[in-house]
Amino acid sequence: MLLLNSFAFDLPYAVTDGNVLRVLARYYAISTPIDTPEGKNYFSALAQMLLDKNASALYNQAIMDFGATVCKPKLPLCDICVLQNNCAALKKKTVNALPVKAGKLVKKRRFFYYVVAEYNNEIYIRKRTEKDIWENLWEFILTEEPMKTDMEIFLKSEIFLSMISTKFKVKNISGYFKQHLTHQTIESIFIHVLLKKPLEDRNFRAVNKNGLEKFAFPRTIRDYIEVYLE
Numbered sequence: 001m002l003l004l005n006s007f008a009f010d011l012p013y014a015v016t017d018g019n020v021l022r023v024l025a026r027y028y029a030i031s032t033p034i035d036t037p038e039g040k041n042y043f044s045a046l047a048q049m050l051l052d053k054n055a056s057a058l059y060n061q062a063i064m065d066f067g068a069t070v071c072k073p074k075l076p077l078c079d080i081c082v083l084q085n086n087c088a089a090l091k092k093k094t095v096n097a098l099p100v101k102a103g104k105l106v107k108k109r110r111f112f113y114y115v116v117a118e119y120n121n122e123i124y125i126r127k128r129t130e131k132d133i134w135e136n137l138w139e140f141i142l143t144e145e146p147m148k149t150d151m152e153i154f155l156k157s158e159i160f161l162s163m164i165s166t167k168f169k170v171k172n173i174s175g176y177f178k179q180h181l182t183h184q185t186i187e188s189i190f191i192h193v194l195l196k197k198p199l200e201d202r203n204f205r206a207v208n209k210n211g212l213e214k215f216a217f218p219r220t221i222r223d224y225i226e227v228y229l230e
Contacts, residue, residue, distance in 0.1 A: 014047035015060040016040075019067025024050075025099035026071060029088035031182040033102035093131065097183055107180075111148055112188040114221070115141040115163050116229075118171070119195040122206040123229075125215065133181060138215040140190070141204070148187070155191070167196040174228060179220040190224050 014020075021034045021043055028046075032039045052059040070077045078090055089095045117124045117140070125138045141163050145154075151173060154160050174190040198206070207215070212225055 012051060012053035012056045014044070014051040014056070015064060016044055016047050017064060019064045019071075020047060020060075022073065022099050023063055023067045023071045026076075026089040026095055027083060027087050029092055029094060029098070031094075031098070031100050033100045035101050035103055039102075093135075094182075100182060108184040110184055110186050111145045112186055112220075113143050113145060113149070113154065113160075114139070114188060114190045114224075115160075116190050116192040116224075117141055117164060117168070117195055117199055117204075118192065118209070119198050119206065122208050123212060124199050124201075124204040124206055125212075126204045133184070133186070134218045136216075138217050139221060151189075160191075164193065164195070165200050166198075168193040169196075172228065174224060177220045177223055179218065186218075186220060188220050188224070190228065192228065 024030065024043055024046055025034065030042070032042055034040070034043060070081055076095060078084055078087070078095060081087065081090075084090055087095075089098050123140070125140060127136060127138050128134050129136070143159055143163060145159075149157075155170070171192040171194050173192070177188045177190070179186045179188070209229055212229065217225070
């Protein structure tokens with residue numbers, strides 16, 4: 001009916017077909033599922049707000065064609081897209097993850113094991129540079145495991161021992177901290193150790209515990225700092 005009203009009578013009604021929803025979800029980096037009542041209402045309202053009411057048929061046809069030929073479901077032409085400088089999903093590297101559909105959303109579980117290495121009241125941190133979640137945010141020493149690991153076994157494993165290049169004493173072990181992202185859930189555990197000597201790894205920098213708030217950490221690490229280090 002909206003298509004008929006817009007194209008036949010040039011009435012100011014926004015079309016929200018799959019192409020339009022994809023363009024809007026990517027341009028604004030909206031992770032609200034498009035197939036939920038909340039999502040349908042949200043995208044309908046957004047599309048209506050953006051509509052050129054003086055040329056609704058032309059606008060609707062243009063955004064539909066743009067989604068079909070440039071902002072495609074697979075292999076979108078981001079390199080030549082005229083909107084690339086302002087596309088939020090492109091900046092966040094989430095183009096291929098959008099739009100989200102609740103019916104198809106299967107969250108991946110990831111298990112992060114952090115070593116909070118302390119020496120002389122300083123904690124060792126580094127900036128994430130990998131093309132992954134939390135790029136350019138700071139973190140502690142980290143290893144990712146494919147599944148939850150028994151801590152007694154993990155503390156004796158070569159993986160854990162290789163994370164620290166000097167002798168140490170375990171101060172405490174946190175419970176699991178969870179952070180839910182659009183397509184994954186991160187479950188993190190933090191092992192706070194006191195080093196006998198400074199850490200010899202140029203990828204990490206030593207920061208006084210009282211100065212950690214000056215650095216940008218993922219929320220799950222901020223939560224840990226607030227509970228265990230303050």
